Amino acid sequence: MTSTIEKPAPTAVREVHVAVIGSGFAGLGMAIQLRRQGIDDFVVLERGHDVGGTWRDNSYPGAACDVQSNLYSFSFAPNPDWPRTYSEQPEIFAYLRGVADRYDLRDQHVFGAEVTAATWDDAAHRWDVETTAGAFRAKVLVSGAGALADPSYPDIPGIESFAGTVMHTARWDHDHDLDGERVAVIGTGASAIQVVPAIQPRVGSVAVYQRTPPWVIPRGDRPTTPLERSLYRRFPAVQRAVRAALYAGREFLVIGMAKNRTLLAPVQKLARTHLERQVRDPQLRAAVTPDYTIGCKRILISNDWYPAISAPNAEVVTAGIAEVRPHSVVTRDGVERPTDTLVLATGFHVTDLPIAHRITGRDGRTLAETWSEGMATNRGSTVAGFPNLFLLVGPNVGVGHTSMVYMIESQVAYVGEALRAMAVEGLATLETTPAAQEAYRELIAERSAGTVWLGGGCGSWYLDEHGHNTTLWPDFTFRFRRLTKSLDRQNYVGTTERETAGATA
Amino acid sequence: MSTTTTGPTGTTTPTRHTVHAVRTPDGALLHATVDGDDAAPVTVVLAHGWTLAQASWDDVAALLAPDVAAGALRLVRYDQRGHGRSTWGSTDPVSIDLLGEDLAAVLAELVPAGPVVLGGHSMGGMTIMALAAAHPELVGDRVRGVALVDTSAGQLSHPPRTALERVQERLLPAVGAWAVAHARRVEGWRRLVPPTHPRHRAVVRGILYGADATDAMVARGAEIMAGSSVRSFVAFYPALGEHDKAAALAELGTVPVEILVGDTDKLTPVKHSGRLAAAIPTAHLQIVPGCGHMLPQERPDLVTAALRRLLP
Secondary structure, three states, rough: OOOOOOOOOOOOEEEEEEEOOOOOOOHHHHHHHHHOOOOOOOEHHHHOOOOOOOHHHHHOOOOEEOOOOOOOOOOOOOHHHHHHHHOOOHHHHHHHHHHHHOOOOHHHHOOOOOOOEEEEOOOOOEEEEOOOEEEEEEEEEEEOOOOOOOOOOOOOOOOHHHEEEEEEHHHHHOOOOOOOOOOEOOOOOOOHHHHHHOOOOOOEEEEEOOOOOOEEOOOOOEOOHHHHHHHHHHHHHHHHHHHHOOOOHHHHHHHHHHHOOHHHHHHHHHHHHHHHHHHHOOHHHHHOOOOOOOOOOOOOOOOOOOHHHHOOOOEEOOOOOEEOOOEEEEOOOOOOEEOOEEEEEEOOOOOOOHHHHHHOOOOOEEEHHHHOOOOOOOOOEEOOOOOOOEEEEOOOEEOOOOOHHHHHHHHHHHHHHHHHHHHOOOOEEEEOOOOHHHHHHHHHHHHOOHHHHOOOOOOOOOEEEOOOOOOOOOOHHHHHHHHHOOOOOOHHHEEEEHHHHHHOO | OOOOOOOOOEEEEEEEEHHHHHOOOOOOOEEEEEEEOOHHHHEEEEEEOOOOOOOHHHHHHHHHHHHHHHHEEEEEEEOOOOOOOOOOOOOOOOOHHHHHHHHHOOOOHOOOOOOEEEEEEOHHHHHHHHHHHHHHHHHHOEEEEEEOOOOEOOOOOOOOOHHHHHHHHHHHHHHHHHHHHHHHHHHHHHHHHHOOOOHHHHHHHHHHHOOOOHHHHHHHHHHHHOOOHHHHHHHHHHHHHHOOOOOHHHHHHOOOEEEEEEEEOOOOOOOHHHHHHOOOOOEEEEEEOOOOHHHHHHHHHHHHHHHHHHHO
16 A cells, blocks of 8 residues: 555445444344443444334334334333334334434444445454445454345246336335225235235225235234323333333243143134134135144234225235236236236245355355255354354344344343453454354254144244244243353354464464 | 136136225225126126125126126126125115115216126115116116016015014114124124024024025025124114115116016015016016025026026
8 A cells, every 4th residue: 555545445444343234123232232342343334324124124004013112122222102002113213213323323334335245354364344335344243134134025927027016015115106006915924914904095906915814813002191101201110010021921922832832722712703803704704714823923913904804995815826917916716906006015035044145254155055954053143164253133033922122132142242252362263163053953953843833834934945943033032041141152162363373473 | 706718819818806995975885896807798787685795696606707707798796885895884774775876886986888787686686676766767778687686676574463563663673773782792692603503504594595405505695694794784674674666666677677586585575576577567587496585596597597688
């Protein structure tokens, strides 16, 4: 480098201690943890132009959380002012932006920075991170890229020929006016059952294309009262107690889903009664009654899904889509439905995390390639061959019954412990071992055996192409927290700076 | 409907299917489905009976499916207000005349032009009579034929003759109003004896079906009726009693009319169809042996054949 360069070239590489990918609950939680540990030399790489992650991108009408806000929020940043017990997307997005402001994290962000490649430089012990907003070099890489990040598009013949608007729920086009249109919604998962009731009253007609019906239970949602809010504000302990009660109540579901499936019978009864109360039409009732045990796929909560699909301008189509034509959708029974707009409520790439294709480890193979035989990790957080890499919301960290934020906080604390150990021991690298991964894989397999996700008689995005549970934590979430409370140092190999220096000398 | 035809080029031509919520002047939303091509030379519009839904025409629709797929006709079915997926409007109490206006609204929105053949079962037949009475100009020019299945022009109720009937007449409105007000509780009781229950089916068979009806037919009808709300049972009962369109039948005399009735129909017995046939000079009456009040299910073949005879 010569002295004639006055400004850093656009290709200048920025050196940081820690690079965090994504600024949803995971990325922000990690950033706050770093701050607390006195690590200020970090950057959050965010492909969007604001914080919020999944809760920024999923702005489709009706988007809301299935977990009460008192539980679906950071434990250290309670919000006494949630307007409803279950929040909708705008409130959660606002909460995350508020957290970013309160902890003064925005300056640590680089927005518009989509990570295109992250490669381990084994000689320098650094991660080379290429983004759409420049290159970075970090000692430690934390991926908070999330599982519900990249939309999954269905492979339907002719869909590219469709002349009307096609939009995925996670990429909603708010400028597109649906009023009076004939709308096709593909999918009946968590997004569909929220978006359909929101758009049904204003569209001309809506056809919901269903592959497998979900089990749906009532949504105990209500506006919070001014009394509650002032109580929470003045006595934070009350809100903590409510949070603890909500947490405990939800953990009971684990007993049914993972321990003893017969305990799910009352929940299934509740769902069946809900369905029979809200759907009078016998044909529709038959079409939307699941044939698998409740909990096998994610249990959905809604009070307006069944009324929406029972509405005069709605129909549920079970025949299976044969093809999409420029102005219609044709099903396998030979029926053609003229269609103006196609809404894809088809979910995300969950079992094949897209970020895994972009992270390359010591042996030059990507995480996805390393995982082609199955996702192996230690505690869902670290991978052998990928030193100084930590995954948040990685494999087997997902939960269907309670708040992801609880799992994220567990993992963030675990990463914090690892960073502390690195600092204390003066480590240049910290890397888990294949033996630790194998032990953890066995633990997951053993805990998954006999659960409703494997034995409930359904296929779901919880399972990978081999039918293995690679997404869900198959036990009580407090067990995961205990497992990640401190660093299992025996499962890691560390190299010190001095050894490194000696090795290269 | 589930039929495909193979066109002259060898490509499969799927059948068009659209769903509509037709808004009536008083704000009811009527759930209507349209099968077939808009360019078809004639549209058949079917109106169902009391506490049923458009699903009661499914068997007839299945038999008409080849004609629909071939582009020979377009089929419109709808749920009467307060039935199936259709909502109640602001009008209270309801009447058969109101149902006639609803049918007019369905025609105005979904069949604004071209020849129409109307088919009505039970209360749906009365609906067509009410349409003809209020809009005689439609008959002949637009409406080219009418099928009246298991229906009546009136005199379905009579003044109380015994003390018991007088008490019943006095109490019925109050009982009905109570049932509607406590619909949730009544629904709970109804669920105790679901349509899968043998006793439930025995009652349905006894009231509605003839000797030749299969158990599957009875089960299907019982299920459709079980889907009807307490309010539709209660609100339309007096409307049926007040229905009197004997004077309007002459309006139908300008087009062919097919009248069908089961010989053991208990709700609209044969004499009602006899009166219709006598009052409509263009009528053809068919009394079907071994059948009750549910001909669209009991003998969909005969109902379909009657509709086909009416096609221009």
